[in-house]
Amino acid sequence: xxxxxxxxxxxxxxxxxxxxxxxxxxxxxxxxxxxxxxxxxxxxxxxxxxxxxxxxxxxxxxxxxxxxxxxxxxxxxxxxxxxxxxxxxxxxxxxxxxxxxxxxxxxxxxxxxxxxxxxxxxxxxxxxxxxxxxxxxxxxxxxxxxxxxxxxx
Amino acid sequence: xxxxxxxxxxxxxxxxxxxxxxxxxxxxxxxxxxxxxxxxxxxxxxxxxxxxxxxxxxxxxxxxxxxxxxxxxxxxxxxxxxxxxxxxxxxxxxxxxxxxxxxxxxxxxxxxxxxxxxxxxxxxxxxxxxxxxxx
Numbered sequence: 505x506x507x508x509x510x511x512x513x514x515x516x517x518x519x520x521x522x523x524x525x526x527x528x529x530x531x532x533x534x535x536x537x538x539x540x541x542x543x544x545x546x547x548x549x550x551x552x553x554x555x556x557x558x559x560x561x562x563x564x565x566x567x568x569x570x571x572x573x574x575x576x577x578x579x580x581x582x583x584x585x586x587x588x589x590x591x592x593x594x595x596x597x598x599x600x601x602x603x604x605x606x607x608x609x610x611x612x613x614x615x616x617x618x619x620x621x622x623x624x625x626x627x628x629x630x631x632x633x634x635x636x637x638x639x640x641x642x643x644x645x646x647x648x649x650x651x652x653x654x655x656x657x
Numbered sequence: 658x659x660x661x662x663x664x665x666x667x668x669x670x671x672x673x674x675x676x677x678x679x680x681x682x683x684x685x686x687x688x689x690x691x692x693x694x695x696x697x698x699x700x701x702x703x704x705x706x707x708x709x710x711x712x713x714x715x716x717x718x719x720x721x722x723x724x725x726x727x728x729x730x731x732x733x734x735x736x737x738x739x740x741x742x743x744x745x746x747x748x749x750x751x752x753x754x755x756x757x758x759x760x761x762x763x764x765x766x767x768x769x770x771x772x773x774x775x776x777x778x779x780x781x782x783x784x785x786x787x788x789x790x791x792x
Contacts, residue, residue: 520775523775524775576683576687577683577686586682587682587683587686590681590682590683591683593681594681594683594684597681597726597753597774598753598774598775600753601752601753601754601755601774602753602755602773602774604754604756605753605754605755605756605759605773606756608756608757608758608759609756609757616754618726
């Protein structure tokens with residue numbers, strides 16, 4: 505796990521979430537995680553390939569997800585319908601696309617896949633054993649955890 | 658088929674017709690709201706490059722806002738095909754992946770400008786004004 509990869513993802517997520525919710529985003533303490541990721545309810549996963557291989561996960565509870573989707577669309581969502589899910593996928597794509605742009609302009613060579621969104625209780629995300637760094641972002645609508653696991657090829 | 662020779666002058670920014678191409682419904686709606694707010698009229702929408710080419714032929718919009726990463730056919734390939742048919746097509750690439758090489762690639766294929774997501778209304782207004790104003 506290279507720490508150099510983590511900061512741009514966290515900073516991009518913080519910046520883009522702040523615009524999306526029109527509010528202040530406070531980053532919590534960084535922690536290391538090597539276990540499967542238990543979903544809080546709504547999880548967006550973006551694959552990373554290139555000089556580093558891994559994934560970035562954005563995880564939040566359903567209420568936070570609905571409130572963020574509502575703010576981004578300017579209309580309330582009571583359920584995670586297709587538009588709400590699409591909005592959150594697009595948000596994940598913007599956060600990772602922005603981070604990869606920063607990294608690649610700094611001399612790295614990474615690509616990201618389109619986001620995949622999971623919604624449901626009792627979902628656990630597991631995969632290749634990767635050490636992940638997790639940063640909780642406190643938004644006005646609830647917490648969004650940014651979980652970055654990228655290993656150098 | 659070529660559409661060269663059309664549009665001898667740029668339309669007024671107040672009456673431009675736009676085509677938004679993005680596989681995200683949220684992104685299409687968001688861009689539509691911003692373009693309408695600056696005086697545009699929706700000519701149509703497409704969710705991949707293949708649809709964009711068909712819609713362009715049918716609708717003949719004044720400007721196209723085109724995402725890059727899409728299923729079936731990506732934005733850059735669609736731009737090349739549209740420009741092969743209409744060298745006067747005015748296409749702005751819109752993408753969250755905006756590192757320098759990607760921007761260069763988009764402009765090299767003939768796009769007139771590049772907007773990095775998340776887009777802001779002022780940026781959209783400025784770019785649309787610039788692109789429709791150039792002749």
